[in-house]
Amino acid sequence: MKTKNKIDDILLNKIIKTAYGDSSFIVRIEIYFKMIISKKIKNLFLDYRYTAKAVHTIKLENIELQNLPNKEKKENNIITKFISLITLKPINISYVSIVLLLGVVGIFLLVNRSSDVNYTNAQLLQSEKELKYSLAIVGKIFSETEKKLNEDIVNNKIRRPIKIGFETINKLYN
């Protein structure tokens, strides 16, 4: 019985991680149940939680840098801010490129909207056939994705961890 009350290193690490908000959902549940059972664990957790909260309230101080190699005057206009926002991360550049591309395509479609082209029946049938074919490909991809989602992701990544969690809870209760 005494060995059960003793907090080993692994459990202590889990308590600390949970107190600092780092642990996974299952570990958190495990610790909360253990806290209900043992007052010692609860006190230890609250002790760490108190410190963690205090640590997380520490705010960063501001600094005003001088004598930096800013040869130009710092301009705070909208254009400068916009460019700096775009160039901040490479992903932003790709987003802007997509928006510009869509804009160009949109304008192109708008300009060419008025052109009247008369298609023959054969051309219309051919295009319908091609449309059906492409929709069939998309449908196949969707069905494969659904299959993968159901079999692989939902079963292995979601159901199993939940099952393990419930087993842990059952063990704790028993």
Next chain:
Amino acid sequence: MLKQIKYNSLISQLKNKMFNYALFMVNNRMDAEDITQEVFIKLWNNFEKINLSKSKSWLLSTTHNLCIDYLRKRKKQMNDSTEINENTISKKENFLSDPEINYRRNILKDRINKSIKKLPNNLKCVFVLYEIEGFKYREISQALNFPINSVKVYLLRARKKLQEDLREFRYEN
């Protein structure tokens, strides 16, 4: 022009983080300011050579190295009297809340700051970067050149050490 804009955006994004990291490491506002200035001057001089996607980790490792250099150069520890106690305690208080609670909270923050500064360098840098500055394990590992597992172990040790240090204080209050 583009270089200037990118440089300014990097500065505005990371200057406070770098400054606060230096402040925790060297424990002196003037030196922390000098280190931060030096880091950003180095950034300007090496701007073409640096991969922008890795600029964050470059800045962090440069700040860290400068702090270590500074600590090596500093021969004697600063006395408590000369130690500048102005690290990270917010001067803005909520005047509507209980003054006693504010007072206690400030004392605790002050004590935590002191305890963090007392940590060994490797534990302190990981703890400050993760808990206070919000960097991720991978970023810290890249910047400080530690394996990710070492970062996790150092963080855990730092948390335990901090707790031990604060236990005494908590029982007094």
